[in-house]
Structure formats: C-alpha cells, structure tokens
Amino acid sequence: MTRKIHPAVVSAQPFQVANLRPTDRLFEDEEGRDRLEKAISRYPDKRAALLPMLAYAQERNGWVSPESMQQVAEALDLTPAYVNSVATFYTMYNKHPTGRHMIQVCTCVACHLCGGEEVFEAFLEATGTVPGAMSEDGKYVVMEAECLGACGFATAVQVNDRYFENVTPETVGEVLARLEQDGGE
Amino acid sequence: MGYPYSHDLEVGTILSRHFGDESARRLNVWQEYGGYAALAKAVGMDATQITGIVKDSGLRGRGGAGFPTGLKWSFMPQEPTGPHYLCCNADESEPGAFKDREILRWVPHLLIEGCLIAARAIRAEHVYIYVRGEYFPYTRILNDAVVEAYEAGFIGPDILGSGWDCELTVHIGAGAYIAGEETGLMSSLVGGRAEPRVKPPFPAQSGVFGRPTTVNNVETLAAVPMILSEGSAWYRQWGTERSPGTKLWCCSGHLERPGTYELPLGIPLRDIIYDVCGGIRNGKKLKAVIPGGSSTALLTASELDCASTYEGMQEAGSSLGTASPIVMDEDTNIVRAIRRTAEFYAHESCGQCVQCREGTAWVAKILHRIEMGDGRLADIDTLYDLCEQLTGRTICVLADSVVFPLRSSLDKFRADYEALIGGRA
Numbered sequence: 001m002t003r004k005i006h007p008a009v010v011s012a013q014p015f016q017v018a019n020l021r022p023t024d025r026l027f028e029d030e031e032g033r034d035r036l037e038k039a040i041s042r043y044p045d046k047r048a049a050l051l052p053m054l055a056y057a058q059e060r061n062g063w064v065s066p067e068s069m070q071q072v073a074e075a076l077d078l079t080p081a082y083v084n085s086v087a088t089f090y091t092m093y094n095k096h097p098t099g100r101h102m103i104q105v106c107t108c109v110a111c112h113l114c115g116g117e118e119v120f121e122a123f124l125e126a127t128g129t130v131p132g133a134m135s136e137d138g139k140y141v142v143m144e145a146e147c148l149g150a151c152g153f154a155t156a157v158q159v160n161d162r163y164f165e166n167v168t169p170e171t172v173g174e175v176l177a178r179l180e181q182d183g184g185e
Numbered sequence: 186m187g188y189p190y191s192h193d194l195e196v197g198t199i200l201s202r203h204f205g206d207e208s209a210r211r212l213n214v215w216q217e218y219g220g221y222a223a224l225a226k227a228v229g230m231d232a233t234q235i236t237g238i239v240k241d242s243g244l245r246g247r248g249g250a251g252f253p254t255g256l257k258w259s260f261m262p263q264e265p266t267g268p269h270y271l272c273c274n275a276d277e278s279e280p281g282a283f284k285d286r287e288i289l290r291w292v293p294h295l296l297i298e299g300c301l302i303a304a305r306a307i308r309a310e311h312v313y314i315y316v317r318g319e320y321f322p323y324t325r326i327l328n329d330a331v332v333e334a335y336e337a338g339f340i341g342p343d344i345l346g347s348g349w350d351c352e353l354t355v356h357i358g359a360g361a362y363i364a365g366e367e368t369g370l371m372s373s374l375v376g377g378r379a380e381p382r383v384k385p386p387f388p389a390q391s392g393v394f395g396r397p398t399t400v401n402n403v404e405t406l407a408a409v410p411m412i413l414s415e416g417s418a419w420y421r422q423w424g425t426e427r428s429p430g431t432k433l434w435c436c437s438g439h440l441e442r443p444g445t446y447e448l449p450l451g452i453p454l455r456d457i458i459y460d461v462c463g464g465i466r467n468g469k470k471l472k473a474v475i476p477g478g479s480s481t482a483l484l485t486a487s488e489l490d491c492a493s494t495y496e497g498m499q500e501a502g503s504s505l506g507t508a509s510p511i512v513m514d515e516d517t518n519i520v521r522a523i524r525r526t527a528e529f530y531a532h533e534s535c536g537q538c539v540q541c542r543e544g545t546a547w548v549a550k551i552l553h554r555i556e557m558g559d560g561r562l563a564d565i566d567t568l569y570d571l572c573e574q575l576t577g578r579t580i581c582v583l584a585d586s587v588v589f590p591l592r593s594s595l596d597k598f599r600a601d602y603e604a605l606i607g608g609r610a
C-alpha cells in the first residue's frame with residue numbers, strides 16, 4: 001500500500017479523491033508514519049506540517065474528523081483547539097463525510113458571464129440533488145465554487161482532483177458518464 | 186505561444202514557447218530545449234551579480250502589484266545571520282486569473298529553474314512553492330518535475346557540483362484566496378490560518394519561521410531564467426521603459442478566443458481584445474471589461490485605447506493587476522456581474538477587520554437587493570459610502586479590491602443601477 005513519495009512533494013498530495021483508504025489511526029501504519037516524518041523534515045518548525053497532515057487525513061478518510069484532528073494535534077505537539085481553529089479556516093477540508101464525487105461548479109464572475117449558473121442547475125438536476133447535500137446513493141455532492149483559476153475555459157468544473165473545462169448544460173451528462181466510467185480515477 | 190490559441194502579435198520566447206506541448210514537462214525534453222542552462226550560469230555567479238541583471242531588466246512582479254523584482258531581492262540581508270527563504274506564490278485565485286496555472290502545467294521545469302536562480306540571488310536555503318489546493322492536476326505535474334530535478338542534481342546538496350545547496354518543497358493550500366496575500370501566505374505556510382498581518386516588519390526582515398523571506402509570483406520567477414541567459418538588454422527589447430518585457434494575458438468572458446497569450450507589454454488593450462482574442466463572440470458589442478482581474482476598475486468600450494502597461498492602465502483609471510481581462514458583452518447585466526464579484530470578496534474576507542468583514546457582505550447584499558428589483562435610490566449613496574469605508578482602512582487590500590470594480594461600475598453604469606431601481610426613493 002505504501003507508495004514511495006519524495007519528501008519534497010509529500011506536502012502536495014491531492015487530498016480530495018474518490019478512492020479512500022479509511023483508517024482510524026492515521027499515524028500507526030507505515031504509510032502514515034512515513035508521511036508524517038517526511039513532512040516534518042521539510043520545515044524548521046514542525047507546526048508547518050499541520051496543513052499537509054490535515055490534507056493527509058482527508059486523503060485517507062474523505063474528511064477531517066474530530067478524531068483525525070486529535071491525532072494530528074498529538075503528532076505535531078499542538079493543542080486540539082489550535083488544530084480545529086486552523087482546519088475550520090480552510091474551505092477545502094471537509095468537516096463532514098462527503099459524496100464519492102464532489103462536483104464543484106464555478107459560478108464566479110467569468111464563468112457566471114458564460115453560463116456557470118445554468119451548468120450548476122444542470123448538475124443538480126442530473127444528479128437529483130440540492131446544493132451541498134449528498135445524493136441518496138452517496139455518489140454525488142454538487143456545490144457552487146468560487147473561481148477555480150480556469151476562467152478562459154468557462155464553465156470550469158472541479159470533480160475531486162480533476163478539472164473539466166468548457167462545460168455547458170448540454171455536456172453535463174458526458175461529464176457524469178466519464179465519472180461513472182473511470183470510477184473516480 | 187498562447188494556449189489554447191496563439192496569435193502573431195505574441196512573443197513566446199520567455200514563458201510560453203512550449204505551452205500545449207506535453208513532452209516539455211519531462212526533464213530530458215526540457216533539457217533538449219535548453220532547460221537548466223541558466224541555472225548552470227547562475228551557479229557561477231554570486232548573489233549580487235544575479236540581482237543586478239534582474240534589476241537592470243526592469244522585471245516587475247507579476248502577482249498584481251508590479252513591484253520591481255530586483256529591488257525586492259536587494260532588500261534581503263546581504264550578510265546572512267541564519268537561513269533565508271523564498272516563497273513562490275502559486276495561490277492564484279483572483280477571479281479572471283489563470284496564467285500561473287499554464288506555467289505550472291506546461292513548463293514546470295522553467296518555474297523550478299527560476300525559483301533556484303532567485304534563491305541563489307537572495308541566499309535562500311529553501312524554496313517553498315505554495316500552490317492553491319484546487320490545482321491538484323497541475324500540482325501533480327509540478328511534483329513529478331520536482332522529483333526529476335532532484336534526481337538529476339538540479340535541486341538539493343551541491344547543485345551541479347558547485348558546492349551550493351538549496352532545497353525545494355511543494356506545499357499546497359486548502360481553499361483560501363487570502364493565502365495569496367503575501368503575509369497571509371506566510372502565515373498559512375507555517376501552519377496557521379491564512380490571516381494577513383500588518384507590515385512592517387516586511388518579509389525581507391521577518392517572514393516564514395521568523396527569517397528573512399522573499400515572496401514572488403510564479404510568472405515573475407518563470408521570467409528569470411531567460412533574463413539571466415540572454416541579459417537585461419535583450420529582455421528590454423520588448424515593452425516600455427517602465428514596463429519592460431512580455432506579460433501573460435489571460436483573457437476570459439464573452440470573447441471569441443479566450444485563453445492565455447504572451448504579449449509584449451504596451452500593445453493597446455483594444456488590440457488584445459479585438460485582434461488577439463478575436464473580439465466579442467456572436468458578433469456582439471463590448472459593454473465593459475475588467476482589465477486586470479476582478480480587483481481592478483472596469484473600463485467601457487470608449488476607454489480601450491490605453492497601452493497595456495502598468496503606467497498605461499493607470500492613466501486609463503484602472504490597473505494592469507494580473508493582466509486578466511474579463512470581457513462583458515452588450516447584453517451583460519452589470520449589477521449582477523458586480524454582485525457576483527462582490528460575493529467573492531465577501532466569501533474570501535478573512536474576517537480580521539470589521540470594515541472588510543461587514544462591508545463586503547453589505548455590498549453583496551445591497552447589490553443583490555437592487556438586482557432583484559427591491560433597491561432604493563438611497564442604496565446607491567450607501568454603496569458609495571461603503572466604498573469609502575472599505576478604502577485604506579484595513580490590514581490588507583482585499584477590502585480595497587472590491588471597491589475598484591464597484592465604484593467604477595457606479596460611476597460608469599449608474600443608469601443600469603437606476604433602471605433596476607426604477608425610481609423608488
């Protein structure tokens with residue numbers, strides 16, 4: 001299971017992924033210890049490994065649970081309250097379990113001009129969901145996103161760790177079919 | 186050249202020559218293209234020499250403020266008393282901006298090389314590239330390039346046998362626009378909330394881990410290898426005295442050919458929109474453009490004859506910003522577009538300053554009310570008042586950022602506001 005990750009990039013692993021590898025004890029297997037040690041080795045102060053380790057928790061479990069925060073706090077000699085205050089600042093750390101495919105449709109200004117809201121509506125309709133709530137089968141969550149940094153390719157849509165560009169209401173079905181087919185990878 | 190389209194007015198020599206060429210991501214191909222030759226030159230030079238060339242080139246920071254890069258580097262202590270750090274700002278999240286992404290995904294080795302040369306110029310022992318969390322696919326590309334560069338001895342101990350050591354770490358954020366503000370970035374990198382702080386102390390005095398630090402944008406650093414290889418006079422063949430060189434323009438909105446283009450600074454903005462980007466799509470007319478990313482003042486169709494330089498955009502009453510024009514056609518509901526922009530700032534305010542936290546939310550709320558037909562004429566005055574409240578009173582300039590598009594839309598499209606309000610006092 002343990003993938004060899006170069007220490008220089010251990011703090012930059014995609015953490016919103018479809019295929020989870022859940023664990024109750026983040027730093028008790030070889031992989032977890034490896035990630036922790038490598039991350040800490042990159043900074044003069046181990047507190048800097050906090051964001052990377054919150055990200056790791058989410059990569060494994062799909063969200064950052066209170067238990068994960070506790071374990072990260074212990075591993076980095078921080079208080080749980082501090083870890084919580086940092087984790088809650090950042091929108092990409094999920095505070096609850098989420099759907100297998102987290103679909104974020106940009107409706108920020110450039111995509112807004114090019115029909116981002118219509119694409120958002122089309123995703124809601126196609127998945128039979130309401131904004132931010134998981135579909136009954138646990139497959140999808142559809143949300144509006146702020147600018148994804150792909151404004152010239154409107155409408156931009158992020159699903160977990162991948163981007164879809166130039167999405168229109170007509171191509172929403174194709175995007176969903178791709179997700180089904182790839183199973184998230 | 187540009188991606189996904191290119192144009193004859195482009196000069197692709199410095200940043201974009203290999204955009205769209207996936208093979209350029211690989212080290213062996215990149216070296217065939219001349220990659221890392223500038224680094225080999227840099228290891229034979231000292232910090233002052235490198236900084237001197239970049240100073241002479243007139244390169245200005247591409248993160249939005251346009252601060253001269255060589256000058257910024259010269260603020261770092263000349264006699265280190267401990268570690269120095271370089272932070273590469275790849276948090277790109279300003280609505281309209283997607284140029285750094287193109288560098289990350291097409292020419293990651295160019296960025297790495299620029300980072301290393303800059304690190305040598307400021308005597309940094311470690312480079313941190315802080316990439317916005319959402320950019321997973323592009324971070325993967327960057328990560329692969331970093332590992333290749335480590336394995337080839339371009340990063341790490343004794344770089345190219347020169348006895349000089351420099352480490353590089355990629356670090357990703359988690360969805361906070363404010364982590365792009367340089368003090369917010371530093372606070373995030375060391376494991377905190379991305380809350381900006383008051384300057385001074387400036388990063389060159391006290392930055393990450395309490396040590397002298399320089400923060401530079403991706404595009405700034407990516408311009409450095411060619412400047413070092415070819416010299417400052419060569420770089421200055423493009424652009425103007427005060428805005429030398431080339432600039433990536435990332436163009437979005439109602440354009441025929443949106444995308445990123447590398448253009449010499451100084452081309453009229455009108456030509457960028459009508460010639461390079463092929464004009465407004467579906468044969469429509471232009472109503473307005475927010476020329477430098479969402480935090481700049483909008484310009485109308487009659488204000489496009491300005492030069493696309495730092496000084497030219499300023500004379501036109503706007504700003505070059507991140508060179509990210511967002512173009513709106515004649516059918517655009519300006520109030521709605523500005524409302525959506527204001528919502529972004531309200532959402533991204535870190536909440537430390539009352540004026541910003543409350544003011545940005547109020548702006549969004551009032552604009553929404555006007556858009557829905559529930560506005561009053563007095564709301565326009567309230568919006569102007571809020572512009573005052575949001576200007577120059579806060580820790581960072583996120584609050585000021587919303588004022589530029591807002592105030593310019595009130596000044597230039599008052600009739601659009603009044604039409605939605607319909608005379609209700």
Ligand SMILES: Cc1cc2nc3c(=O)[nH]c(=O)nc-3n(C[C@H](O)[C@H](O)[C@H](O)COP(=O)(O)O)c2cc1C
Nearest residue numbers: 246247248274276277278365366367401402405583
């Ligand atoms: C609210 C706010 C957001 C910013 N976001 C970014 C950003 O995403 N990327 C960036 O390079 N600079 C950003 N900046 C500018 C940085 O503070 C800083 O000036 C820049 O990174 C310096 O690099 P440069 O000198 O190479 O331009 C932002 C500034 C503010 C006030």
Ligand code: SF4
Nearest residue numbers: 535537538541579581
């Ligand atoms: S101006 Fe806004 S974003 Fe900047 S520090 Fe103050 S509250 Fe935070």
Ligand code: FES
Nearest residue numbers: 106111148150151
């Ligand atoms: S506005 Fe949608 S990606 Fe930037």
